[in-house]
Amino acid sequence: MGLDSLLIFLSYMMILKTVLSIVSHAECLRALITCVSHLCAVLLFYSPEIGLPVIHRFGKRSSPLLQIFLGYISLLVPSLMNPLVYSLKSKHLLARIIRVFIK
Template identity: 60%
Template sequence: MFVIVSTVGVDSLLILLSYALILHTVLSIASKADRFKALNTCVSHICAVLLFYTPMIGLSVIHRFGKQASHLIQVVMGFVYLLVPPVMNPIVYGVKTKQIRDRVTHAFCH
């Protein structure tokens, strides 16, 4: 548990530091349109990082503290950890693309 918490902690700290530097740079851009486009990309990256770390932390906590929990919960969380980030990653970046968003809307609404 210590290794996972320290790894996630160091990763999270470095990611937070890099995003602070990125935001500082983006906010110094003169053009409002370019600033909005850069911030829009940052939001997608932040969502992708959260989609990766959230199941990993949940799985680690259940593995460490869920000794009385059913093995089914551990197996399901393992599958969530392995399957959700790769499945959701294209969706996170695809929502930002107008062409993909229009086609998905057209497929489900007509």
């Protein structure tokens, strides 16, 4: 229990060490942007997965609708946001996404 979080943390430390050892500043920045977008996708997946058991355990007086809502978030948000997180690196796609939310 919790071994996956520990292994993910250790792998990110190794990836970060490798990325920061790249000599070229432009390539280092490019690799770091890719790592950050992947880290955001992982956090989007794990946040509801951690929040749901915490609310179930410690939120005995909380509304059942909150647990249902968080359950839906844990199912829908990672699958819907994953392509969005990775597409934010593209300037063309980012401009179109911003245009959709501004209108």
